[in-house]
Amino acid sequence: MNKKQTKNNLITYAIVIAFYIIVEIMILTGNLSSHMKGLLVPLTYYAVIAVALNLCVGILGELSIGHCGFMCIGAFTSAFFSRATEMSIPTVPRFILAFIIGIAFAALFGFLIGIPVLRLKGDYLAIVTLAFGEIIKNVINSFYIGIDSKGLHFSMKSAMEMGMDKDGDIIVNGAMGITGTPHNANFTVGIVVLLITLFVVQNLVGSRDGRAIMAIRDNNIAAEATGINITGYKMMAFTISAAIAGAAGVLFSHNITTLTASSQYFGYNASIMILVYVVLGGIGNIRGSVIAACILYLLPELLRGLNTYRMLIYSIVLIVMMIVNWSPKIIEWRKRTFGRMNLKLTKEA
Amino acid sequence: MSFLTYLINGLSLGSIYAIIALGYTMVYGIAKMLNFAHGDFIMVGCYIIFSVSAALSGNSVIGIIVAVVLCTILGVTTEFVAYRPLRGAASPLAVLITAIGVSYLLENIALLIYGADIKSFSSVITWEGVSFAGGQLKIQGVTIVTILVSVVILIALQLFINKTKQGQAMLAASEDKGAAALMGINVNRTIALTFAIGSSLAAVAGALLCSAYPSLSPYTGAMPGIKAFVAAVLGGIGSIPGAMIGGMVLGIVEILSKTYISSQLSDAIVFGILVVVLLVKPTGILGRQMVEKV
Amino acid sequence: MALLDVNNLSISFGGLRAVDNFNITINKGELYGLIGPNGAGKTTVFNLLTGVYKPNEGIIRLDGEDITRKSTIEINHAGIARTFQNIRLFKNMSVIDNVKVGLSERFKYSALEGILHVGRYFSVEKEMDAEASKLLKVFDLDGERDILAANLPYGKQRKLEIARAMATNPKLLLLDEPAAGMNPNETKELMDTIALVRREFDMTILLIEHDMKLVSGICERLTVLNFGRVLCQGETKEVLSNPEVITAYLGE
Numbered sequence: 001m002n003k004k005q006t007k008n009n010l011i012t013y014a015i016v017i018a019f020y021i022i023v024e025i026m027i028l029t030g031n032l033s034s035h036m037k038g039l040l041v042p043l044t045y046y047a048v049i050a051v052a053l054n055l056c057v058g059i060l061g062e063l064s065i066g067h068c069g070f071m072c073i074g075a076f077t078s079a080f081f082s083r084a085t086e087m088s089i090p091t092v093p094r095f096i097l098a099f100i101i102g103i104a105f106a107a108l109f110g111f112l113i114g115i116p117v118l119r120l121k122g123d124y125l126a127i128v129t130l131a132f133g134e135i136i137k138n139v140i141n142s143f144y145i146g147i148d149s150k151g152l153h154f155s156m157k158s159a160m161e162m163g164m165d166k167d168g169d170i171i172v173n174g175a176m177g178i179t180g181t182p183h184n185a186n187f188t189v190g191i192v193v194l195l196i197t198l199f200v201v202q203n204l205v206g207s208r209d210g211r212a213i214m215a216i217r218d219n220n221i222a223a224e225a226t227g228i229n230i231t232g233y234k235m236m237a238f239t240i241s242a243a244i245a246g247a248a249g250v251l252f253s254h255n256i257t258t259l260t261a262s263s264q265y266f267g268y269n270a271s272i273m274i275l276v277y278v279v280l281g282g283i284g285n286i287r288g289s290v291i292a293a294c295i296l297y298l299l300p301e302l303l304r305g306l307n308t309y310r311m312l313i314y315s316i317v318l319i320v321m322m323i324v325n326w327s328p329k330i331i332e333w334r335k336r337t338f339g340r341m342n343l344k345l346t347k348e349a
Numbered sequence: 350m351s352f353l354t355y356l357i358n359g360l361s362l363g364s365i366y367a368i369i370a371l372g373y374t375m376v377y378g379i380a381k382m383l384n385f386a387h388g389d390f391i392m393v394g395c396y397i398i399f400s401v402s403a404a405l406s407g408n409s410v411i412g413i414i415v416a417v418v419l420c421t422i423l424g425v426t427t428e429f430v431a432y433r434p435l436r437g438a439a440s441p442l443a444v445l446i447t448a449i450g451v452s453y454l455l456e457n458i459a460l461l462i463y464g465a466d467i468k469s470f471s472s473v474i475t476w477e478g479v480s481f482a483g484g485q486l487k488i489q490g491v492t493i494v495t496i497l498v499s500v501v502i503l504i505a506l507q508l509f510i511n512k513t514k515q516g517q518a519m520l521a522a523s524e525d526k527g528a529a530a531l532m533g534i535n536v537n538r539t540i541a542l543t544f545a546i547g548s549s550l551a552a553v554a555g556a557l558l559c560s561a562y563p564s565l566s567p568y569t570g571a572m573p574g575i576k577a578f579v580a581a582v583l584g585g586i587g588s589i590p591g592a593m594i595g596g597m598v599l600g601i602v603e604i605l606s607k608t609y610i611s612s613q614l615s616d617a618i619v620f621g622i623l624v625v626v627l628l629v630k631p632t633g634i635l636g637r638q639m640v641e642k643v
Numbered sequence: 644m645a646l647l648d649v650n651n652l653s654i655s656f657g658g659l660r661a662v663d664n665f666n667i668t669i670n671k672g673e674l675y676g677l678i679g680p681n682g683a684g685k686t687t688v689f690n691l692l693t694g695v696y697k698p699n700e701g702i703i704r705l706d707g708e709d710i711t712r713k714s715t716i717e718i719n720h721a722g723i724a725r726t727f728q729n730i731r732l733f734k735n736m737s738v739i740d741n742v743k744v745g746l747s748e749r750f751k752y753s754a755l756e757g758i759l760h761v762g763r764y765f766s767v768e769k770e771m772d773a774e775a776s777k778l779l780k781v782f783d784l785d786g787e788r789d790i791l792a793a794n795l796p797y798g799k800q801r802k803l804e805i806a807r808a809m810a811t812n813p814k815l816l817l818l819d820e821p822a823a824g825m826n827p828n829e830t831k832e833l834m835d836t837i838a839l840v841r842r843e844f845d846m847t848i849l850l851i852e853h854d855m856k857l858v859s860g861i862c863e864r865l866t867v868l869n870f871g872r873v874l875c876q877g878e879t880k881e882v883l884s885n886p887e888v889i890t891a892y893l894g895e
Contacts, residue, residue: 116628126383131624134617135620329434
């Protein structure tokens with residue numbers, strides 16, 4: 001085990017815990033506005049899904065622009081479960097079960113979608129993840145599921161079609177989504193989920209499986225010739241990434257009164273927003289994703305005037321970062337200017 | 350009769366997809382990159398026509414000309430500033446993410462200038478259209494013009510590629526950039542020319558799109574752009590007739606599924622086609638096989 | 644006894660018979676050279692041996708086991724490791740991690756143990772680290788263990804590629820133009836490295852090479868390939884003095 005890596009991982013946990021303590025102190029001393037408090041849970045789930053996406057983009061090396069689709073699956077399956085069992089199971093076990101269900105379904109779909117998607121490469125893979133993200137959103141939008149004394153009812157046409165009793169409860173109401181999911185998520189839960197996510201991803205990166213995944217990213221032909229099971233490891237990374245996105249979805253749905261599969265939260269534009277966090281935090285840099293997600297999510301809220309220009313600035317920064325970090329000419333220029341300093345750089349992940 | 354109307358509407362929407370898809374497929378064929386911002390060039394074109402027409406009290410012809418010129422400049426500039434530095438980058442994701450950034454940038458500039466509210470776009474085609482079978486089958490002017498324009502563009506492009514020196518240079522550069530450069534072809538200029546053609550077509554597609562569906566917002570171009578990419582993949586990326594066929598098929602499928610299945614699910618069906626095509630025949634209907642050399 | 648036994652191997656691409664009726668027998672511990680002009684089909688033979696291409700005809704046996712048409716991964720597990728003409732390292736990983744990727748078939752723990760850092764994780768990682776360090780030492784790369792592979796100088800990148808191949812504990816090592824792009828000094832060092840691999844690991848090696856000095860200096864037997872066919876094979880000295888070979892290389 002690489003000592004430097006262990007230390008690096010511990011620093012990440014420490015930063016998250018320190019942030020948690022500072023925020024809690026601010027809450028206790030009344031230094032945090034209710035507006036800011038409302039941002040804390042979103043902050044955690046955006047950090048979680050940013051880490052998930054970085055696992056896919058930075059570690060596995062495949063660009064997904066449909067990750068919010070997995071978040072959507074996690075959100076809806078868990079919210080459905082919580083709504084359906086709200087009366088019959090006490091809060092704590094129900095919320096834990098909701099997590100398990102949300103994560104399991106997101107992982108299942110990550111696996112199923114991964115089978116076709118991971119056979120593709122580069123641009124094609126990216127556009128197909130986008131396609132799947134949109135398909136998930138559209139399909140969920142046309143689901144109607146209700147429950148009454150006779151059991152579950154299902155339709156893809158309208159709530160009326162289900163033919164439920166008068167006292168029946170419509171849980172998933174098409175494009176109107178799920179209303180009234182219990183508000184079980186809070187900042188502490190969010191931080192715990194984030195810490196578990198970091199634990200899983202950082203440990204994975206430091207393990208033999210993580211190395212195999214990164215080897216595939218760097219050179220799939222050489223990895224294959226070195227005896228690495230390409231398909232298996234790609235599936236593994238993609239499924240874990242989807243599962244974590246599902247966990248973010250559970251936090252999302254248990255923090256919102258009305259959950260709809262809208263483009264704003266689950267469309268490809270939302271996925272691209274997460275990608276911005278990942279790129280600006282450093283592709284492959286797990287800690288960077290968390291920090292970037294926090295800063296980029298909070299900054300426009302702190303600097304009110306910035307909000308109008310927020311996306312404009314992000315897009316410019318995104319373009320500039322990509323050119324500065326990846327342009328062959330600029331890389332060469334940096335090497336010439338800074339000389340052998342680059343040689344000392346070891347891996348970031 | 351109503352089925353025939355839907356079919357023609359599908360053909361018309363498909364023609365628009367086809368014109369957009371031509372831009373994607375040419376750029377992909379030569380620069381080997383997915384210009385994610387291509388759809389947003391359409392939106393820029395629409396806003397230019399909208400503004401110019403408003404300033405000139407409804408003269409849309411000048412609006413279209415200005416839009417074509419400015420979109421061409423926009424396309425070439427984008428390629429020069431954002432994409433060219435990343436040619437030959439270690440990861441193919443670099444230029445794709447940059448293109449996503451450009452897409453975001455254009456949408457947000459439009460948002461700042463015009464706001465998020467939907468502008469109603471007055472059609473650039475004033476012709477009412479024709480009726481058949483005693484008014485049972487009515488085809489709108491914009492539908493006919495759209496289909497005609499796309500056919501004219503297809504023929505013009507085919508002639509350009511096959512009969513002119515620049516067109517041949519494009520073919521050569523899409524085959525092998527290194528070898529093309531050795532044959533004295535200025536690859537950078539050829540790629541810039543491809544972007545110029547693609548972007549000017551985007552402006553034309555914008556005029557037709559907003560004439561058929563007269564609501565304009567900063568996100569107008571995004572979805573048609575992505576669907577046109579689906580069309581390009583469906584037809585076989587890099588193939589000009591393929592883009593045309595792919596666009597037509599996609600337009601018809603979209604309109605028919607909206608009508609007969611569910612408007613909610615029509616996008617899911619369109620994207621489903623992409624998934625199926627890439628799995629069954631990743632090279633599309635008219636595409637060619639590419640193999641990675643070991 | 645023959646370690647590698649290839650019979651009647653053929654493959655066509657379209658109408659072109661890239662490799663036609665190729666035969667080779669390599670004995671255990673031998674250093675065998677595969678030479679021939681550009682485009683003769685040498686790398687195609689490597690790709691056939693490692694399962695990148697599937698042959699139209701023929702049988703490949705490694706240590707008596709039929710490995711024809713097996714996947715690249717299975718063939719690696721069966722005991723063939725290779726390097727590439729254009730170096731293919733895991734560039735954004737450290738030197739030692741490159742070797743550890745090669746070791747991962749031999750040093751195993753479950754994914755769950757890896758993710759949770761429990762069970763065999765620590766003990767196996769420790770053994771793996773020791774083994775990887777040992778390999779790096781052999782190849783004189785221990786000074787660069789934490790550097791990114793991309794930042795190694797060219798000659799050392801070649802060495803690392805061989806070290807990584809050796810980490811998979813192969814029976815047969817395939818080297819695809821290891822001296823390509825090297826200056827005479829680097830080539831000399833490479834020859835020492837190859838000699839070292841044979842000595843340290845008692846390795847059987849099949850190499851493709853253009854550098855005649857290197858070939859005549861270290862290979863025991865040669866096969867000459869021309870237009871996808873075996874032109875001649877045998878002892879290095881005999882082969883190199885064969886007039887047909889000279890014609891193939893120098894032209895009429």
